[in-house]
Amino acid sequence: MDSRITEKLSILADAAKYDVSCSSSGGKRKNENKGLGNAEGMGICHSYTEDGRCVSLLKILLTNFCIYDCAYCVTRKSNDIKRTAFTVQEVVDLTINFYRRNYIEGLFLSSGIFKNSDYTMERLVRIAKKLRQEHKFNGYIHLKTIPGASEELIQEAGLYADRLSVNIELPSEQSLQQLAPEKNYTEILQPMGAISNQLILAKEEQKLFKSAPAFAPAGQSTQLIVGASAEKDYQILQLSNQLYKGYSLKRVYYSGYVPVSADNRLPIITEPPIIRENRIYQADWLMRFYGFKYNEIADEQHPDLDLEIDPKLSWALRNRHFFPVEINTADYEMILRVPGIGVKSAKKIVSARKFAPLQFDHLRQMGVVLKRAKYFITCQTKSLQRQDYDSELLRRKILFGEGSVRSALLTQQLDLFRQAG
Amino acid sequence: MYLYTYDGSFEGLLTVVFEAFERKAWPTAIEQEHQAQPLLIGETIAVTTDEQKAGRVWRGLQQRLSEEATQSLFHTYLWEHTGFEMLFFEYVRLVFVSAGNVEGNYTASCVLQVQQISKQVHREKHRMEAFVRFQKTADGLFYATVSPDFNVLPLIIRHFEKRYADQRWAIYDTKRHYGALYDLNATSLVSLEASALPPKQQGILAPDTLDEEEKRYQQLWQVYFDHVNIPERKNPKLHLRHIPKRYWKYLSEKQPRFLSN
Numbered sequence: 300m301d302s303r304i305t306e307k308l309s310i311l312a313d314a315a316k317y318d319v320s321c322s323s324s325g326g327k328r329k330n331e332n333k334g335l336g337n338a339e340g341m342g343i344c345h346s347y348t349e350d351g352r353c354v355s356l357l358k359i360l361l362t363n364f365c366i367y368d369c370a371y372c373v374t375r376k377s378n379d380i381k382r383t384a385f386t387v388q389e390v391v392d393l394t395i396n397f398y399r400r401n402y403i404e405g406l407f408l409s410s411g412i413f414k415n416s417d418y419t420m421e422r423l424v425r426i427a428k429k430l431r432q433e434h435k436f437n438g439y440i441h442l443k444t445i446p447g448a449s450e451e452l453i454q455e456a457g458l459y460a461d462r463l464s465v466n467i468e469l470p471s472e473q474s475l476q477q478l479a480p481e482k483n484y485t486e487i488l489q490p491m492g493a494i495s496n497q498l499i500l501a502k503e504e505q506k507l508f509k510s511a512p513a514f515a516p517a518g519q520s521t522q523l524i525v526g527a528s529a530e531k532d533y534q535i536l537q538l539s540n541q542l543y544k545g546y547s548l549k550r551v552y553y554s555g556y557v558p559v560s561a562d563n564r565l566p567i568i569t570e571p572p573i574i575r576e577n578r579i580y581q582a583d584w585l586m587r588f589y590g591f592k593y594n595e596i597a598d599e600q601h602p603d604l605d606l607e608i609d610p611k612l613s614w615a616l617r618n619r620h621f622f623p624v625e626i627n628t629a630d631y632e633m634i635l636r637v638p639g640i641g642v643k644s645a646k647k648i649v650s651a652r653k654f655a656p657l658q659f660d661h662l663r664q665m666g667v668v669l670k671r672a673k674y675f676i677t678c679q680t681k682s683l684q685r686q687d688y689d690s691e692l693l694r695r696k697i698l699f700g701e702g703s704v705r706s707a708l709l710t711q712q713l714d715l716f717r718q719a720g
Numbered sequence: 721m722y723l724y725t726y727d728g729s730f731e732g733l734l735t736v737v738f739e740a741f742e743r744k745a746w747p748t749a750i751e752q753e754h755q756a757q758p759l760l761i762g763e764t765i766a767v768t769t770d771e772q773k774a775g776r777v778w779r780g781l782q783q784r785l786s787e788e789a790t791q792s793l794f795h796t797y798l799w800e801h802t803g804f805e806m807l808f809f810e811y812v813r814l815v816f817v818s819a820g821n822v823e824g825n826y827t828a829s830c831v832l833q834v835q836q837i838s839k840q841v842h843r844e845k846h847r848m849e850a851f852v853r854f855q856k857t858a859d860g861l862f863y864a865t866v867s868p869d870f871n872v873l874p875l876i877i878r879h880f881e882k883r884y885a886d887q888r889w890a891i892y893d894t895k896r897h898y899g900a901l902y903d904l905n906a907t908s909l910v911s912l913e914a915s916a917l918p919p920k921q922q923g924i925l926a927p928d929t930l931d932e933e934e935k936r937y938q939q940l941w942q943v944y945f946d947h948v949n950i951p952e953r954k955n956p957k958l959h960l961r962h963i964p965k966r967y968w969k970y971l972s973e974k975q976p977r978f979l980s981n
Contacts, residue, residue: 312947337882343850348949351958396937400854650824
C-alpha cells in the first residue's frame with residue numbers, strides 16, 4: 300500500500316476537518332453526458348463521524364503549508380506540525396475512486412496559502428477543471444476561495460464548482476485584527492461581493508439563454524468561529540443576517556472553537572462550546588425558516604442566547620401576549636412560532652384542520668410534540684395546561700418538570716458554566 | 721366475511737381492489753396465496769392477477785390523487801409488514817367513496833398510517849442510497865449487497881442509474897434474493913442463480929475476484945474516516961442516531977482496520 304498517500308490523506312483531512320460545512324445539496328448538475336455522477340437536488344450523508352457530523356464530501360486541504368499565522372488555525376505558520384501537499388492528480392484520483400464506490404457526494408477542497416493567493420487558487424481551479432472536463436465528473440464540488448485571489452480566478456472557479464465559500468471566521472473586524480493580523484474584512488468581503496454579483500448575473504443570463512454557463516449553482520456559504528473571540532450572540536446573528544440579506548448567502552456555518560493552540564491571543568477553554576453553537580444554529584434556523592427577525596431572537600437587552608432553553612421558547616416566554624394560540628384558527632405563521640412545533644408539524648396541522656376540528660388526540664397521533672407546545676396552545680378553546688403561569692414558573696416547569704429529560708452533555712456543560720461564573 | 725387471496729404482486733393487489741368493488745364484497749382480510757389459511761366461516765375469493773383490471777384501478781387512483789400520494793400507496797406495498805394489504809385497501813376505498821381529495825386528512829387513521837409508513841419507507845430508501853458501498857471486481861463490475869428493512873430496491877435503481885451511468889454495477893438484496901444489474905444501457909432485475917453475479921458470502925467477495933486496487937481504496941477511506949473525526953466533540957448518542965448499528969455491516973469504515981493509523 301502506498302504509505303505516502305496514506306500519510307498525506309491523514310494530515311490533510313485532519314487539517315480540513317474544522318471547516319464544518321459538508322453540505323452537498325442544492326446542486327443542479329445533471330448527468331446528461333453519460334458521465335460519472337449526478338448532483339441534482341438533495342444532498343446525501345454517506346457516513347457520520349463519531350462526533351455526529353455528516354460525512355458527505357471528501358473534505359481535504361490541497362496543502363497545509365501556509366504563509367499566514369492566524370491564531371485560531373491549526374495550519375498557522377508558527378505551529379510546529381508536519382507539512383505536506385497533494386498533487387493535482389492525487390486529489391483527482393481520490394475523488395473519482397471514492398465517488399465510484401459511493402463513499403462520497405463529491406469534493407470539498409480548501410488549502411493553506413503557499414507562495415501567494417493566486418498561485419494557490421489556480422491549483423484549486425485546475426483540479427475542479429480536470430474533474431469536470433477530463434473525467435466528465437458531475438458530482439458535487441465545493442471550492443474554498445483563497446483570500447486575496449484575483450477576480451478572474453474566482454470567476455473561473457465558479458464555472459466548475461457547485462459552491463464557493465469565503466470564510467469570515469471571526470465575527471468582527473476587531474477580532475480579526477487581533478487573531479489574524481494578515482487578513483482584513485475588505486479582503487474577505489470583496490470576493491464575497493464579487494461571487495454574489497456573478498451569481499445574480501449568471502441567473503439573469505440563464506433566463507435569456509438556456510445555454511449560458513452556470514455559475515456555482517449551489518450558491519456561496521461562509522463560516523464563523525464561535526468562542527475564539529469576545530462577540531456576543533447578538534452581534535453574530537446581526538452579522539449573519541447582513542450576510543444572508545446583503546450577499547444572498549445560502550448558508551452561514553458556525554463552528555464552536557476547538558482549542559487547537561496555546562496562543563496567548565486566545566481564550567483558555569478546555570472544550571468546545573457545543574451547546575452555544577447549537578443554540579446559534581437554532582437561531583439561524585428561526586431566521587431562515589420560521590420568519591423570525593434576528594433582533595426578535597437576541598437584542599442589546601438579551602445579547603446572549605439562553606443556553607438552557609431553545610431560542611424559540613425563549614422568545615415565547617418574553618412574548619406571552621401572543622399566546623395561547625388556537626390551533627384550529629391561527630395563521631400558519633403563528634403556529635410556526637409555537638415552541639416545540641416545527642415546519643412539518645405546522646404544515647400537517649394546517650392541512651388536517653380543513654377536514655375536521657382538531658383535538659389534542661389528533662395532534663398526538665400526527666406526532667406533534669406537546670411537551671413544550673401544550674403551554675402555548677388551545678384546541679377548540681380547550682387547554683391541557685393552566686395558561687396563567689408566569690414566565691419564570693413556566694420555564695422551570697419545562698426545564699425540570701416531569702418527563703423532562705436533559706442530555707448528559709447539557710448538564711455537564713451547564714455545570715461547568717456555573718463553576719466558571 | 722370475505723378473504724381475498726392474490727399472488728403477492730402489486731398488480732395482484734390492485735386486481736383485488738377491482739374485484740372487491742365489482743362484487744361489492746368488502747374484504748375482511750387479504751392474504752398472499754401461499755400464506756393464506758382457509759376460513760372456517762365465510763368465503764375465500766382467489767384472485768388471478770389481471771393487468772387490465774389493475775391498470776384501471778391505478779389510473780383511477782392517479783386521477784384522484786397527487787403523484788406523492790400514489791407513491792405513498794406504492795410504498796405501503798413495499799413496506800411488507802403484516803396487514804399492509806388491508807390498510808392499502810382501506811385507503812383506496814376511502815379515495816373512491818369520497819367526493820373530495822382525502823390526502824391531507826390526517827384525522828382518518830388509514831391516511832395518517834399510510835403517510836407514516838411512506839415516511840419510514842422513504843427513510844430506508846434514502847439510507848440505502850447513502851450506505852451502499854460498492855466493491856470493484858476484477859472484471860470491472862461495481863458490486864454491493866443490501867438487506868433493507870423494507871423492499872426498497874425498486875425505489876433506488878433510478879438514483880444509481882443516474883449517478884453511475886458510465887460504470888457497470890449490481891446491487892443484490894440478500895434478504896429477498898433478487899438484485900438489480902446495470903450494464904451501461906439498462907437495468908434488469910435478476911435472481912442470483914440465473915445471473916452472472918459473483919457469489920456472495922455476507923456481501924464479502926473472495927479476495928481473488930476483486931480489482932487489485934479495491935483494498936487500497938477501502939483502506940484509504942478508513943484512514944479518511946478516522947482523521948475527519950474531532951475527538952474533542954465525541955458524541956456517541958448522536959452518532960448512533962444517524963447510523964444505527966444495523967447499518968454498520970454495509971460500511972467499510974466500520975469494519976476492522978486494515979492498518980493502524
